[in-house]
Amino acid sequence: MKNYITVSKIGILLLCAGLMSACSNNNTTAQSETTSSELTSSQSGAASGVQLASAKLSDLVTFDEEDSTTAWTADQSTDISLAGTSAVVAGAGAESKDGSVTITAAGTYVLSGKLNDGQVIVNNQDEGTVRLVLNGVNITDSDSAAIYIKEAGKVIITLEDGTENSVSDGETYVYADDTTDEPSAAIFSKADLTINGTGKLSVSANYNDGITSKDDLKIMGGTIEVKAADDGIVGKDLVAIQDGSISIKAEGDGIKSTNDTETDKGFIAIAAGTFDIKAGNDGIQAETSLVIDGGTYTVVTGGGSVNGEVKTGEQGAGMGMRGDRGQGTGVQAPGTSETPPAGTMPETPTQETSTTTTTTTTTTTTTESETASTKGLKAGGDISINNGTFTIDSADDAVHSDSNVALADGELHIQSGDDGVHADSLVAISGGMIDITKSYEGIEGANIAISGGETNVVSSDDGVNVAGGNDEATVGGGPQEQDQFSEAAANVLTISGGTLTVDATGDGLDSNGSIVMSGGTVIVNGPTNGGNGSLDYDGSFEQSGGTLMAAGSSGMAQAPSDTSSQHAISMTFPQTQKAGTLVHLEDSEGNTILTFAPSKDYQSVVISSPELKDSGSYTLYSGGTSSGSETNGLYTDGEYTGGTKVVAFEITSNVTWLNESGVTTANTNQGPGGGGGKGRP
Template sequence: MKKMTTGSKVGLVLLCAAVMSACSANTGETSAVETAQSESATATNVQLASVKLSDLVTFDEEDAVTDWSKENSTMVELSGTSATVSGSGAEATDGAVTITDAGTYVLSGTLSDGQIIVNNEDKETVRLVLNGVNIKDSDSAAIYIKEAGKVVITLQEGTENAVSDGATYVYGADSTDEPSSTIFSKADLTINGTGKLSVTANYNDGITSKDDLKIMSGTTEIHAKDDGIVGKDLVAVQDGNISITAEGDGIKSTNDEDATKGFIAIAAGTFDIKTSNDGIQAETSLVIDGGTYTMVTGGGSENGEVKTGDRGQGEGKGMGMGMRGDRNAESGDQAALTTETSPPSPPTKTETSTTTTTIESETASTKGLKAGGYITVNNGIFDIDAADDAVHSNSNVSITDGKFTIKTGDDGIHADALLSIAGGTIDITKSYEGIEGANIAISGGESHVVASDDGVNVAGGNDEATVEGAPQDQFSESATNMLTISGGTLTVDAAGDGLDSNGSIVMTGGTVSVNGPTNSGNGALDFDGSFEQSGGTLVAAGSSGMTQAPSDTSSQHSISMTFTETQQAGTIIHLEDSEGNTILTFAPSKNYQSVVMSSPDLKETGSYTLYSGGTSNGSETNGIYADGEYVGGTKVVAFDISSSVTWLNESGVTTAQTNQGPGGGGGRTRPEGGKSK
């Protein structure tokens, strides 16, 4: 387990990155610019601490062994309610096959009402080869591993195997609640081979291990009354084709007592997961190196909670979108709680119980990828349709590569602490808030966000208005909260704020385009501290009521243009220098009245002209045209740059309100001739 300790330490490194940036800003001895740049450097280097599956788990040699011979195995032929055992180490009695010795046991045939029991008190390795079996047990687990050092289930090549249980379990003693799943193991459990396993869990979970659970290969199809796959200490998947339909969680780990356990690590595989609760839920950490994932949770984004709160009037900064308080015991499914009278949950596990008691009913957690600790995605293809957050961590999220297609009823990607995007492609086509964290660092990749509220949100939000008497998602507003953009491409379509930081923004590179909002109570840019820009390309088009621009202490120049009338979506805004060289050509996808532009090509003392309308035959990406020729536009204003931020209206250069906090820059009302309306 030494390597799991390593993974825990890496998670600590990620958290320390955010903590150190906070400490550096509280000295009171550095300028806002220096503090922001220091925090930016810390945040953008976080991806160097990325965790991989090999940092957390080792697959043993015996995990991969699938070969067997008849001469060296015990053959078990199942037939109705009995079985024939050829060899040593097992016996068949009253419909149950009990295995007591280490070795390889090859099972075939049908057991119409019976059980396979492994009870190896010497704690050695037992191998079960499923060679075309159909095992049903009407009142308990189909395969029950009471004791062993490790059990390896091999799905024989070319075979189809099925296990199922009844809707009610009967126990010998009231104090016992195990087994509780169709395949239940109190020892380490590994599944390998290239055959197929179908699991029907009518009572509770599909496959459970109270220790480690590893899946090496094979095709596994699970239909579960509650959770699909559960490993208490860990779930590790090397490869395989896994399909899960569950009324609880899809894949989960549950150890909340040991920080080096309770994690999920996936190297590869194909996953088709449909759940009423979370898709993949790790009690501690979740690491994904690859694989293909199709996931629908809680009925999908169309079943997301309708947000009734409105932060669109410039109020409620810091109202918070932190952790939802739903990491609870082993289930991790609790959120807002109410009290009602109903049968006990989970139901009592005897056929005769009719007890009725008063309990707390829970609002289910319906997230896609979820972890109580950090989430690291190094690669993979993800198609997630979630009623709640698509990706959610109580700690840090690090995305270094991969392809995400996301629809969600709440946040697209959420981290309670630091969210780092260093690569990959992220397409959030539907969300309440798109990308959210206490600190966010974007250093690479291509991200597209569509949000009904804020597109990118640092330590803010408005979920607390959505659940009566139970405030949710409370971030602590702090001057150290930071949105850092040093590379990559970010495109935002937001009904609320485009880029919203309840701290500051630092931009040193990359390309950012913002479309929206269209209502005057939000802004394309919204920050409480400063916006220090020293590189990259920024264009943000939206309403004018809350206009802000990069701070006047920025080393890169920017302009902020406010029109008298609303411009229609698709109307090009074109900026060129006095020699006719294009600085920026942009066609916003939504109506707009204010545009902020910043480019390394904007120079002090330079002369520029802004045009509206017209067409461009250049290549268009996310509304920004590259190369090509711009023609047919109407001249709006010509101006010279003499300061870091140039504020414009149709009459020329104007001044700005400076009530945005440290660093100066734009006001929260539309500038027009130095006056605000």
């Protein structure tokens, strides 16, 4: 009997947290529980007011007692001694013939020795459990799987403590006829397969996959090293990993599930372990859900972020919203990725298809080209990361979901050739530490909700992007559209807690809907080009709490909406200020409101703090030094000295616009919420 429950019943819960007014503004009553599969693009406005509660491994799968059992006794097992081209069987249930060993009955079989060019076959018709104890074996088959499980109720491979075991296959397989394509892995199972124990298993898959189960695949522990011509570890219905040390070098995907026809299957759930994955395609790829509760992960895909695809479109030429991409002059401008196109990767089952159209004066030719998917963590359904330490260097998105992403805890260190974190629906960050040191866009989703944690983003285009529209990548000489979102007006960036620091070449915070901020600390550095802004939104930016510091160019400068309940100021300097030049704001009694050192050149500064009061008098200084403690450019405590007074002013409205002469009028770029980008060229 299967030991997993329906994925749709435990999918990421969407819980209305009262973080913002978007629920009521959209006339939507959020249900207390909604599965991720029910979240459609038309409902994305409702999602903007919710948080994601992560699923856990225990929600998806349970482990039987026999999955963990590694003990065995000689008097209750069959001994199989491999001896080159033959084997000696001592006990019942197995026979050696023509260089291969066939097991036909349930029971425990202890294998040792070397099989030069043969196969261990499990063909148990009574559907019982077969346990294979690998007690120091070396099995090689030149034209098929080294271990082939044709039929059994369940097979458990135990890696005996202190032993080293290896299996390998040849570069070509010989099948009975042209209609047969199984087995297709060095270890291939058509039944549920569990691997346990504390020994070591090395798999060299020269033909196709390393370890494949056409049913459930569970790994309880051990040291497993896989080198594969295609995918490393594959479980059709599920891959569940309790623990272990797993190293994979795969031309295709590292770890994957493949069932795309049953919604309660095709998932990957990992509790713990150490993972070192180098994959030509995706690192860990789940057809439905991906749940990670802990572990340490080093993942490199597609040769790393240096192989990210060249992006074109909105690149600081005054284009503004991502929906405008592809309308530029074609000249590379700030924000354009300078990395070369990815090299040709081998074709694998995991492909993303793009269409290239070439037009001449007389004909139009359309050709189909396939590019490999090279994402770090990828799921067709929800991704839940509850803990763990991740170092991801990916040619494409580092974390990518076709549905929702919930990041609750852990550490993620990301270098990406495209997005750092991407969700077609909702990205929810409630804890942990996310450090994106390289990306095209840092965090992207139809909706984004940040309620906790520490998030740092460096991007060559937008830092945080909600409902981004069309991303355009140059692939095979023509454009490829990606990341298309619908109904951008209903989408929202919600910030209610945590710390967010953005270093962007494009827009810092970019919402093609609205922004709502009720808590947390947000620091934005950049852009330096006048065609982008530190803040960029279409609808409104309602701020009721938290601390906001945004420094960048002045050409497209925006501030929170004048309907916000918390005060903000927007200062435009007469000349560009050098990176590191302090901005200091204090009240009429000399109390520090904020001291900040932007990490990039800037001409516009937006500050919003709960300390800003109506009718209060304030003075803005530039330069000088601070003896306080600095984090991400923001100083706390200490004494500010040596600065130059720029302007003194009084707050008489929710948003105060300033230049060196004092209070002035709002920028002409204001939209319906008092700061939208509707006036962009």
